[in-house]
Amino acid sequence: MLQPAVRLVRLGRVPYAKLLGLQDRWLRRLQAEPGTEAPSGTEAGALLLCEPAGPVYTAGLRGGLTPEETARLRALGAEVRVTGRGGLATFHGPGQLLCHPVLDLRRLGLRLRMHVAALEACAVRLCELQGLQGARARSPPYTGVWLEDRKICAIGVRCGRHITSHGLALNCSTDLTWFEHIVPCGLVGTGVTSLSKELQRHVTVDEVMPPFLVAFKEIYKCTLISEDSPN
DSSP states (O other): OOOOEEEEEEEEEEOHHHHHHHHHHHHHHHHTSOOSOOOTTOEEEEEEEEEESSOEEEEBTTBOOOHHHHHHHHHTTOEEEEOSSSSSOEEEOTTEEEEEEEEBGGGGTOOHHHHHHHHHHHHHHHHHHTTOOOOEEOOTTSOSEEETTEEEEEEEEEEETTEEEEEEEEESSOOGGGGGGSOGGGOTTOEEOOHHHHHTSOOOHHHHHHHHHHHHHHHHTOEEEEOSSOO
């Protein structure tokens, strides 16, 4: 049986708005296709990967930022956006791997909770491939991947008519001081960390991309088709 195919779109370091724009185009593309159980080998959507070019705070469907907080964060030089993903406020910036799978879950045989668990498993597997042991997923409301009480990967998704968007943000060499200006994901008393901090060396987004793709293919049981240019 052929595995479902997923288009791989690597954007490099780009403004967060460019990622959202491409995500919206892929959403419209999938939503326009017939909503049927697909035969084996059918394309299931796209995997959008990038590193944010600048600091961005995002709020999810449950909010997380007051107008006063928004003004304060913008005064720091960061962009602030309200997104359609689940969860509360978090930070995206340089040194972070952003992974937005825009997928028709029916073509992968997945339900939403299975998709979230698969994203968590990808991040855990990446940590293992980088030589970092002890990363694990936790039960809600502690969605994401953790090393004890330190979050290394945040996850927030949106799903409508079986089609997902948004995804995960994994800290590679992120400047973690940006997280000090918010309560990440609304979880008081928890911290954040990065691969660089835990491994005590500089880990770039480019370095983790190949092992992340290995983990994604393993866990989603799909093939990846590279795209030279996004569309």
